[in-house]
Amino acid sequence: MPVPTPVLEARGLSRVLPGPVPVTLVNGVDVAVAPGEFVAITGPSGSGKSSLLYLLGLLDRPTSGTVLLEGRDTAPLDGDELARLRLEKLGFVFQFHFLLPEFTVLDNVLVPMRKRAALPRAAMTEHALDLLDRLGLADQARKRPDQLSGGQRQRAAIARALANAPRVLLADEPTGNLDTRNAQTVFDIFRSLAADTGTAVVTVTHDEHLAAQTDRRLHLVDGRCV
Numbered sequence: 432m433p434v435p436t437p438v439l440e441a442r443g444l445s446r447v448l449p450g451p452v453p454v455t456l457v458n459g460v461d462v463a464v465a466p467g468e469f470v471a472i473t474g475p476s477g478s479g480k481s482s483l484l485y486l487l488g489l490l491d492r493p494t495s496g497t498v499l500l501e502g503r504d505t506a507p508l509d510g511d512e513l514a515r516l517r518l519e520k521l522g523f524v525f526q527f528h529f530l531l532p533e534f535t536v537l538d539n540v541l542v543p544m545r546k547r548a549a550l551p552r553a554a555m556t557e558h559a560l561d562l563l564d565r566l567g568l569a570d571q572a573r574k575r576p577d578q579l580s581g582g583q584r585q586r587a588a589i590a591r592a593l594a595n596a597p598r599v600l601l602a603d604e605p606t607g608n609l610d611t612r613n614a615q616t617v618f619d620i621f622r623s624l625a626a627d628t629g630t631a632v633v634t635v636t637h638d639e640h641l642a643a644q645t646d647r648r649l650h651l652v653d654g655r656c657v
């Protein structure tokens with residue numbers, strides 16, 4: 432069977448903070464993520480999990496090595512080109528939801544769609560409402576984030592991350608502020624997202640029970656994948 436082109440690939444990825452005593456955050460990581468794959472980044476505190484995720488998400492630049500997105504080398508791209516790729520191809524979820532407090536949930540989901548401007552206005556609203564419905568938030572669309580529960584807020588943040596139908600969803604401890612039930616719901620959403628839409632999901636987690644539910648684990652120790 433032909434091996435599919437990885438949607439996301441790291442080759443010899445390293446990130447060193449310069450200084451009198453340079454600090455190595457990520458050290459020579461090679462990884463290839465296939466479309467529809469659900470991958471956990473695990474490892475002890477300070478092992479470089481978030482640093483690796485930021486590199487994979489084109490939010491930080493490696494000091495050596497490169498990231499390929501859908502087979503395209505991102506190393507030569509400038510800041511604007513990277514921002515465009517993030518907007519069009521990647522979705523992000525963090526431990527804190529980072530929803531805009533003065534906007535409704537619906538308007539929060541519309542922000543990345545408006546920025547991309549790939550759809551007429553009415554179609555954007557329809558798509559955003561459909562996403563919220565799929566995440567069990569149909570009744571919350573016109574509320575502000577502070578009127579939602581913690582679990583609902585994180586699902587709204589996931590809806591926003593999915594607004595532009597990313598090829599890869601990157602999540603940094605997305606269940607860190609959630610109780611067990613809501614944490615499981617988030618992982619259930621990730622699992623069906625990967626299986627049903629082919630979106631690759633890469634998530635940092637401390638939680639062994641959740642990590643065991645993914646297809647594959649990248650375990651980091653001192654910035655190296657072991």
Ligand SMILES: Nc1ncnc2c1ncn2[C@@H]1O[C@H](COP(=O)(O)OP(=O)(O)OP(=O)(O)O)[C@@H](O)[C@H]1O
Nearest residue numbers: 448454455456474475476477478479480481482483
């Ligand atoms: N800007 C920075 N300046 C100095 N040290 C940093 C900086 N960013 C990260 N570090 C250090 O680099 C190491 C890796 O950090 P990173 O946040 O990637 O680890 P992590 O595995 O995600 O940790 P945690 O599980 O605690 O969130 C840590 O030791 C951290 O303290």
